[in-house]
Amino acid sequence: MTNQVSLAQGREYLAIPGPSVMPDAVLRAMHRPSPNIYDGELIEMMPTLTDDLRRVARTRHNVAIYIANGHGTWEAALSNVIAPGETVLAPASGRFTHGWAEMAEGIGAQVEMLDFGTASPWGFDRIAEALSADTEHRIKAVLAVHVDTSSSVRNDIPTLRALLDDLGHPALLMADCIASLGCDRFEMDAWGVDVTVTACQKGLMTPAGVGFVFFNDKAQAKRAAMPRVSQYWDWQPRANPEMFYQYFNGTAPTHHLYGLRAALDMIHAEGIENVWARHEHLATAVWTACEIWSEGGALHLNVADRAHRSRAVTALRLTDGLGTPLRSYTETQLGLTLGIGLGMADTDGCFRLGHMGHVNGQMIMGMLGGVETAMAALNIPRGKGALEAAAAVLAGQG
Amino acid sequence: MTNQVSLAQGREYLAIPGPSVMPDAVLRAMHRPSPNIYDGELIEMMPTLTDDLRRVARTRHNVAIYIANGHGTWEAALSNVIAPGETVLAPASGRFTHGWAEMAEGIGAQVEMLDFGTASPWGFDRIAEALSADTEHRIKAVLAVHVDTSSSVRNDIPTLRALLDDLGHPALLMADCIASLGCDRFEMDAWGVDVTVTACQKGLMTPAGVGFVFFNDKAQAKRAAMPRVSQYWDWQPRANPEMFYQYFNGTAPTHHLYGLRAALDMIHAEGIENVWARHEHLATAVWTACEIWSEGGALHLNVADRAHRSRAVTALRLTDGLGTPLRSYTETQLGLTLGIGLGMADTDGCFRLGHMGHVNGQMIMGMLGGVETAMAALNIPRGKGALEAAAAVLAGQG
Amino acid sequence: MTNQVSLAQGREYLAIPGPSVMPDAVLRAMHRPSPNIYDGELIEMMPTLTDDLRRVARTRHNVAIYIANGHGTWEAALSNVIAPGETVLAPASGRFTHGWAEMAEGIGAQVEMLDFGTASPWGFDRIAEALSADTEHRIKAVLAVHVDTSSSVRNDIPTLRALLDDLGHPALLMADCIASLGCDRFEMDAWGVDVTVTACQKGLMTPAGVGFVFFNDKAQAKRAAMPRVSQYWDWQPRANPEMFYQYFNGTAPTHHLYGLRAALDMIHAEGIENVWARHEHLATAVWTACEIWSEGGALHLNVADRAHRSRAVTALRLTDGLGTPLRSYTETQLGLTLGIGLGMADTDGCFRLGHMGHVNGQMIMGMLGGVETAMAALNIPRGKGALEAAAAVLAGQG
């Protein structure tokens, strides 16, 4: 690395796996006076807002909006259906399943953890074994993280549903789509998900601070049978409010609602199927570049099989702890901020590329070009032709 | 009311008791890309941010920040110190004490309610009686709403503290300052408050979505003795985080933190004592006008005694249900939105004036002038000279 | 004036006669990336933008947009129709007619000045005399300032047109509507105005930086006969461009165009007739208060007769040079900035109230309430009941 002047002065690109790049339209919509919270346009826009949220999650069922981050919606969802002492099954493909499981323990649940490491999707044999062993149906829910942001593993939810059905196990299927909603294909109703937990700052392209819990009738039946649910977490009035304040159990997140409205407008103007296709196409370009780089022996994709990779985030590892120097280089020399490694043994070696939400072809080439530049500057061995191959993918010729 | 053209086209003035008027500096600070949440300026600004929050609440103790509205911080505070089955005492001067009490019931607490109606401050005799009767110290906390936003009653917290001390009752003194922080004088440590609950969208002049719980060592001792506190509500890691994400139990409310930073800069540039003095001066002008208007027999101030009135909100009632028509007139004809009545028997008769946070002399005269105009248009009997008397107060001659 | 804490912290109100208060929608529209200037939405929105400008000026004729302030459009208009050595007639009712006349001298014109002082509208006798004496038709244009921002005098353009017609004088009627467009009724075509000059930062509610020249066929005929017009000022390609850049003789004022688009949307959503009615109604309230205050002997309205007053600005004078202290008080103590006196003998005694553009009933009451407060603080003698009388006017009962 030479002691050249920094080339970072310019538009900074935050390519971390959330918060993602916020669209101008979203930020502009949030730059406004506080609205009346008792009357007028904010109140009137709620029905279409919740409809449009449902359309993103592909459900005709209920949605509760929470002023909370993703961790908050984890707790919210659990609080509605898991009573102290009840058991949840947690098949983990990365740090965030553990996080959700700890949240469950925090409300008094028993957690049966199935740890599949940090680079592999669920093993259905072990899950089947655990469910089969639960003849008394102590397991009330399976905590299914669709995409684990830390590992970039993407799990197969329809197969998990089929497994539950085949075994006749009544546990609720609770999916965490925080890192996948609006990026990877997700079909709540078609896939038989009972509870979906997500948040706004990734594929929904809205500044962090609002989260969502979608739930179906089966989940609501469990809710109805709960001994007690705290008021703030209770999803019932939020999903079926008689008064506007009940949507939020108190004061509305006024500015976030305007931002979310703008983001949903963008998503549905593009079409959710097109949003998914765009993310898949862009992710394929990212994978292609990374696979070629990895031929040099220094870079490793955390998830070996494309079939198990997220289209929203890609976790990588560099030998010799070079992940941190690489991130430092792109940020200070090029204006490109990459994600740190999370939940991995070799923290300094790991880094993550976020490619979720408001992201297009030229951004992906800028991100990949930044990584190539940093690897060059740091003399990291790498395969040749990665960028051109990525461009070819974007061009439909990969 | 004539069928004249509307005179509302212009800058709309939201004079409701929260959300309050957002300063341009706050909105501008929030109009920015998402920052890195693992490194850099956002992380670095947290120590001064929490210090500056403490300075507003006048405490040297702990602060936990929650992505939540005021109701959420009610639940958060309770969850840290009240176990299911424990009792709280709730002396109510308006709707919001009832709300907080319901939140306590939602987490399994027993509530001993002392209802002082919707127009009176606490009666200390009855409180003393209740505390004295509690010889077994079943009451673990007193839920003390400093200013009840619905009634605009302001309660006397130092006297409540003295009462607890005099009786040697160990209950925690928990204060709700949602409607008073940054408006009415409030001194957490000097007044002996153990837990303070507040939110950002009133005196703190930041769009709704973030709340705060301040707590002292006595409160922390009770927390430490709790059988279980859910992770999202646990104030311990939030107040003493080892990692940045622990401030928020997950993703930070990135944009709100920038807004809050700007708001705290404004408050401390003015000086919190000056902020209080400004609110007191402006409130006095509002009271003066309302008292003169009330000479006409149609308008009534909800709180008779100035000593018990909030400097942030003023609740009023008009005969013949004219509150709603008056609010409708100011909003559609003048560009002035007033607060609805909350928790009162005569909903249509009641309305509230918000005068909290980012509010100055010309705004107050615009608000009062709007009310005068509406009363004229609606032929509501009223005393003469209200506006000039308010101006005289502002001029230091009232 | 006491040494109380300032009551200015809050939303500042800039009540000067331009720049006026910018609507949030306008500022929001300008907060965006630069657009492509060769293709796309900016290019496509120009025809409706120019149409909507014409609708405000009530003309079916041509409009040329200039990146320039009002002074620039003065020079632009003159440069298209007045050759060096030609004569213009300038009937002055305030400083700005002199300013325009100096601009004419700057391009080599001869100016025949008719000065009617700083408090009176045109005297048609003297104008008729001057025109009648010009038997050789050396006078090529009459510079007619509709509303003079400095004096707040509003002149009668239809009568001037009738005079020119009666006398059969061929001079162009050039109107300066900088301070009146979008405030006072102005009808370019119906009133027989040949050239209209205006700018964006007053009734058009857009940050200063863009101006407009409207011209009809008679004016264009004079343009066509000019020996030379500089490229930047030439209105021909601007009004009838073949390429987008010709609208602006070079790079477009990209962000201003988005702001202007938002402002025109607001104007036409309200309806230009309603905009005028609103300004007249609000101005009447202002006059009413000022007339009552003036009964105290210290305050004087600059224009005695309501029939000659602008509905956008009101010039006032206080005895003993108290204008400057009053302005200082409202700005530093109340958050209200008033306009300085311009072009008057007694600078410190004079001040002006701007009430143009994005202004509504509650704002007017805030402005008047601020003035009342300042007069009280400064012990300025004044009539009683001014604010209530203004409110009564707003209520339709004045």
Add this chain to the structure above:
Amino acid sequence: MTNQVSLAQGREYLAIPGPSVMPDAVLRAMHRPSPNIYDGELIEMMPTLTDDLRRVARTRHNVAIYIANGHGTWEAALSNVIAPGETVLAPASGRFTHGWAEMAEGIGAQVEMLDFGTASPWGFDRIAEALSADTEHRIKAVLAVHVDTSSSVRNDIPTLRALLDDLGHPALLMADCIASLGCDRFEMDAWGVDVTVTACQKGLMTPAGVGFVFFNDKAQAKRAAMPRVSQYWDWQPRANPEMFYQYFNGTAPTHHLYGLRAALDMIHAEGIENVWARHEHLATAVWTACEIWSEGGALHLNVADRAHRSRAVTALRLTDGLGTPLRSYTETQLGLTLGIGLGMADTDGCFRLGHMGHVNGQMIMGMLGGVETAMAALNIPRGKGALEAAAAVLAGQG
């Protein structure tokens, strides 16, 4: 090109040669209420603003600010020093010298044009010949476009200065730095430039609408001898105002001044020498990629010799008129807008890359990656390894 879904949804990148990418800090600074234009911070910030402008242009002499675009400042500069009938010499390396020359004709000047085509810098022999032939010193100024935005030719101003000095020719050296200021090294005083013309929307990173004329004592002496200069264009009061409004001959461009202030803060925080070094480094990466692509035979760099290329814009040509399809592809499929060809014979074949102002390493790689993608999609023959070579340059290894 496949009929795949568009990959353009994301942050759009406007990589045209001006307007350039606006920094968030600039847009945020402009999102504010109108300030007082008679008193206060706007007035007070002018001296440092003009100082900081001078520092960018590397001059200790005068600066006049105009509300105008670049064409306006062309006319402004000429109007101060060239009287009708006087002659200017115009050595042209692209469309914009012709534009400036036409502007000169528009004010009555005689233009002696030396056309060096659209791909070559000035030929000093021909210039010397023209100046030598002008024994009567009819030529009053040389119009020297430093970088012609249309051709991306960069001319050698110090050599032109030396030539004038060697020949003892007294003509003013007038430089157009619209496309180079804040990008390519430019040293007004050290290079002996008498008048510098520029605008804000390129290297100065501020939305179009303000321009600047810098002038030294020699230029001022010519100004002082002019028979007449129109008021709006007169640089004297603008450069040495007694009153604030004289800076702008009327109303200030309020919001632009705040934006400009933010942009100058960024430039001087980085350091103008560093800004130049960054642009040179980034431009070298762009050239490297383009040169490699050109090995395929389809792409041609307009300027053959790196020594004559702008570091702010690169003009290119594709065979078979493929420039327009390429631009269309990057815009609609990738979110990358490139500049059209201007002033070239083969319009559809030409396109331009803007790399000026707020631009960093990751952006350049995104732009180049977008071009590679488009060439792939359009099956345009091209050399291999362009992107990696560009990355190597950015890495300091090119």
